[in-house]
Amino acid sequence: MSIRIHIGGRLYPPEQAAVPVLDRGFLFGDSVYETVGTNRGRLVFLEDHLHRLARSAERLYLRLPPRDEVERAVRETMAAAGNPESRVRIIVTRGDASVDLDPAAAGDPRLVVIAQPLGEPPPELYETGVEVEIVSVTRNLPRAIDPAVKSGNYLNNVLAMGEARRRSPSVHEAILCTANGSVAEGATSNVFAVVAGQLRTPAVEVGILDGVTRGKVLQLARTNGISCQEALFMSPDDFRRADEAFLTSSVRSVLPVTRVDGLALGDGKPGALTRRLMGLYRQMVEAQT
Numbered sequence: 559m560s561i562r563i564h565i566g567g568r569l570y571p572p573e574q575a576a577v578p579v580l581d582r583g584f585l586f587g588d589s590v591y592e593t594v595g596t597n598r599g600r601l602v603f604l605e606d607h608l609h610r611l612a613r614s615a616e617r618l619y620l621r622l623p624p625r626d627e628v629e630r631a632v633r634e635t636m637a638a639a640g641n642p643e644s645r646v647r648i649i650v651t652r653g654d655a656s657v658d659l660d661p662a663a664a665g666d667p668r669l670v671v672i673a674q675p676l677g678e679p680p681p682e683l684y685e686t687g688v689e690v691e692i693v694s695v696t697r698n699l700p701r702a703i704d705p706a707v708k709s710g711n712y713l714n715n716v717l718a719m720g721e722a723r724r725r726s727p728s729v730h731e732a733i734l735c736t737a738n739g740s741v742a743e744g745a746t747s748n749v750f751a752v753v754a755g756q757l758r759t760p761a762v763e764v765g766i767l768d769g770v771t772r773g774k775v776l777q778l779a780r781t782n783g784i785s786c787q788e789a790l791f792m793s794p795d796d797f798r799r800a801d802e803a804f805l806t807s808s809v810r811s812v813l814p815v816t817r818v819d820g821l822a823l824g825d826g827k828p829g830a831l832t833r834r835l836m837g838l839y840r841q842m843v844e845a846q847t
């Protein structure tokens with residue numbers, strides 16, 4: 559199990575990998591990124607992730623290196639790390655700053671790729687489900703830092719996770735609400751709930767990241783006759799009183815939630831619809847890789 563990092567066309571072990579302190583990613587969080595997992599050693603939904611990386615960069619007027627350069631760096635880094643299953647983080651910063659914030663003052667974009675062991679949650683968490691806390695830190699307003707852009711500026715989510723862990727050290731994820739009080743998403747995941755028999759997830763318009771896994775689960779629901787409402791508002795109480803809930807992310811796939819704010823959700827076990835979607839998603843990943 560090892561970690562390898564690709565910077566400026568060269569590969570390094572973590573203790574030797576460094577970017578200049580004037581890099582705008584370090585100074586301002588002025589960067590975009592993606593996290594991609596593997597299944598049987600093959601990258602899962604890479605195309606979707608590269609597409610979102612391009613969309614994020616476009617929204618920030620940040621220039622990306624050519625796509626073949628990014629893909630080559632990803633493959634070389636994974637091969638050098640040599641893990642059976644990998645978590646690959648692709649980061650592009652706006653390059654080095656002179657002295658001011660003006661993005662026009664930036665140098666060339668800097669590509670960094672980190673390949674490390676996948677580190678997915680242990681299998682028992684998929685049996686027991688996880689605990690989440692709905693925190694008071696609100697999700698960024700779309701007109702401030704749009705959550706739909708996967709940028710390196712994660713302070714909002716870092717503070718949310720800190721609050722959740724202070725409340726309950728065993729918590730798995732922090733759930734953030736929007737400024738107008740709707741459940742939005744997890745610090746690094748999207749959320750789904752089954753409320754009164756209906757599968758629901760916050761709509762992208764609420765101000766969330768349109769997760770790749772979320773998109774695949776919506777597609778699976780559609781093709782398997784499971785109706786899913788993309789809700790423009792989901793109150794924290796709707797979420798707490800849901801019969802079932804789950805998180806989605808590239809590293810977690812579909813992960814059941816069985817405790818919210820210290821109380822059991824539904825009957826305290828992963829629900830039937832959650833289990834069905836976990837299976838369907840697993841099949842979809844297997845078919846793709």
Ligand SMILES: Cc1ncc(COP(=O)(O)O)c(C=O)c1O
Pocket residue numbers: 593715743744745746747748767768769770771772806807808809
């Ligand atoms: C804020 C946020 N929401 C949702 C997700 C899940 O997105 P994906 O399914 O594309 O991994 C992530 C993943 O890191 C995230 O950081």
